[in-house]
Amino acid sequence: MSKWIAALTAALLISGICTGCSHKKAGDDSAQSGTTVANGATSACSKEKGEHKAVHGGSLNAIMTCENGHAEVKLDGDKLQLWFVGGGPNTDKSVRVPDKSISVQIKTGNSAKQLVLSPKPLELAGEKVGDCSYFEGTALWLKNLAKFTAEGQITFRDKKMPLRIEYPKGYDPD
Numbered sequence: 001m002s003k004w005i006a007a008l009t010a011a012l013l014i015s016g017i018c019t020g021c022s023h024k025k026a027g028d029d030s031a032q033s034g035t036t037v038a039n040g041a042t043s044a045c046s047k048e049k050g051e052h053k054a055v056h057g058g059s060l061n062a063i064m065t066c067e068n069g070h071a072e073v074k075l076d077g078d079k080l081q082l083w084f085v086g087g088g089p090n091t092d093k094s095v096r097v098p099d100k101s102i103s104v105q106i107k108t109g110n111s112a113k114q115l116v117l118s119p120k121p122l123e124l125a126g127e128k129v130g131d132c133s134y135f136e137g138t139a140l141w142l143k144n145l146a147k148f149t150a151e152g153q154i155t156f157r158d159k160k161m162p163l164r165i166e167y168p169k170g171y172d173p174d
Contacts, residue, residue: 053091056083060091061164061171063156069095071154073165078143082117082135082165084156094125094133097155102135104152104163108145115139115150 054060058074058081069087073080082102086093102117117135121127127134150165164171 053089055085055092056081058083059166059168059170060085061166062087062173063154063163064161065174066172069156071163071165073167075142075145075167078140079136079138080115080117080142084133084154094122095156096127096131096133098130099132099135099155100130102152102154102163104137104150104165106142106145106148106150108148113139113141115142 054072056072056074058072060070060072063069063071063084065087067087070085070091072083072085072091075081084095084097085091086095100119104115104117105112106115115137117137119129119132120134120136121129121132122134125133146168148165148167150163150167152163154161154163164173
């Protein structure tokens with residue numbers, strides 16, 4: 001019974017309860033303005049490309065383009081959580097990457113600090129280090145951050161790609 005509950009929990013984590021991703025303010029139909037959804041999640045993906053969902057309640061950051069895939073980021077106290085998810089409307093599907101760690105430079109105002117994110121495999125989904133969709137990193141200086149930009153590089157869909165995170169609004173180069 002407990003294995004069944006654990007499998008169900010993993011399935012719910014992977015598919016999640018979705019939040020809005022079009023980037024507009026309440027009462028504004030513009031695709032370029034900001035959206036904050038009920039749980040505080042935000043995104044920068046334009047409405048014209050379809051409704052994108054931040055499954056884990058974080059912010060969606062396009063990897064190259066929204067159709068290619070996303071890095072969903074959530075800051076929880078001194079912990080930065082990052083999930084790699086699909087492109088277009090498939091943000092409820094995890095995408096595994098082969099990286100054994102991800103180093104990002106986090107910029108806030110005039111300062112920049114390095115943070116290394118470690119893989120946290122979803123074992124019930126068959127993930128392992130080197131084949132993982134979820135990463136996290138901790139640092140005391142993250143604790144009271146309200147806004148930041150981060151840059152790094154990842155291997156996504158078998159290609160080296162730049163990773164850009166804009167938190168909390170999300171990133172969409174399209």
